[in-house]
Amino acid sequence: AQSVTQLDSQVPVFEEAPVELRCNYSSSVSVYLFWYVQYPNQGLQLLLKYLSGSTLVKGINGFEAEFNKSQTSFHLRKPSVHISDTAEYFCAVTVTGGGNKLTFGTGTQLKVEL
Amino acid sequence: KAGVTQTPRYLIKTRGQQVTLSCSPISGHRSVSWYQQTPGQGLQFLFEYFSETQRNKGNFPGRFSGRQFSNSRSEMNVSTLELGDSALYLCASSLGNNNEQFFGPGTRLTVL
Numbered sequence: 700a701q702s703v704t705q706l707d708s709q710v711p712v713f714e715e716a717p718v719e720l721r722c723n724y725s726s727s728v729s730v731y732l733f734w735y736v737q738y739p740n741q742g743l744q745l746l747l748k749y750l751s752g753s754t755l756v757k758g759i760n761g762f763e764a765e766f767n768k769s770q771t772s773f774h775l776r777k778p779s780v781h782i783s784d785t786a787e788y789f790c791a792v793t794v795t796g797g798g799n800k801l802t803f804g805t806g807t808q809l810k811v812e813l
Numbered sequence: 814k815a816g817v818t819q820t821p822r823y824l825i826k827t828r829g830q831q832v833t834l835s836c837s838p839i840s841g842h843r844s845v846s847w848y849q850q851t852p853g854q855g856l857q858f859l860f861e862y863f864s865e866t867q868r869n870k871g872n873f874p875g876r877f878s879g880r881q882f883s884n885s886r887s888e889m890n891v892s893t894l895e896l897g898d899s900a901l902y903l904c905a906s907s908l909g910n911n912n913e914q915f916f917g918p919g920t921r922l923t924v925l
Contacts, residue, residue: 797869799907
């Protein structure tokens with residue numbers, strides 16, 4: 700079985716500062732990795748995904764993530780955050796070739812302050 | 814292109830009742846997955862349907878069931894509702910295996 704750990708439940712940061720949201724995963728088989736964002740009272744929106752190839756993945760809204768197989772990590776970064784980035788962020792994995800069953804982390808609430 | 818739609822958006826039921834939630838995927842998408850989101854348990858996978866067949870199933874009791882129609886629309890049913898079933902139920906559609914999943918806005922179910 701797969702599992703995802705998001706160690707930080709909340710991350711406060713000032714506007715225009717950089718931010719890193721941490722994600723570690725556990726799996727005995729190959730996985731695909733995803734970051735989703737959820738704004739209040741809305742569904743989930745895909746920020747970026749790692750399927751294969753370059754370990755540095757760029758997504759929407761200026762976010763990027765780096766896949767590190769040896770550390771089983773997929774941390775999300777943004778060099779300069781905006782107030783509108785305030786939301787909950789979820790890291791997720793799915794087994795390669797195993798359908799679309801996503802296993803999610805517990806989420807990180809990013810709060811951007813002025 | 815229209816996104817994933819879910820109906821109803823809000824629902825209030827009492828214990829013991831049953832409920833049916835509906836999900837219309839993006840046109841052309843054949844995979845529909847359902848997730849339950851609660852403050853205590855987070856996001857948990859319920860099941861996935863692909864071309865009218867259940868392809869994956871999460872660890873939920875048999876009170877939770879679903880189906881998919883030939884037009885890819887999907888419904889999930891919860892029978893004998895319990896207070897703990899109060900949650901946001903999210904539906905996601907995808908073209909196929911390991912493709913990006915597009916989520917709907919969810920149905921907020923409250924069980925009293």
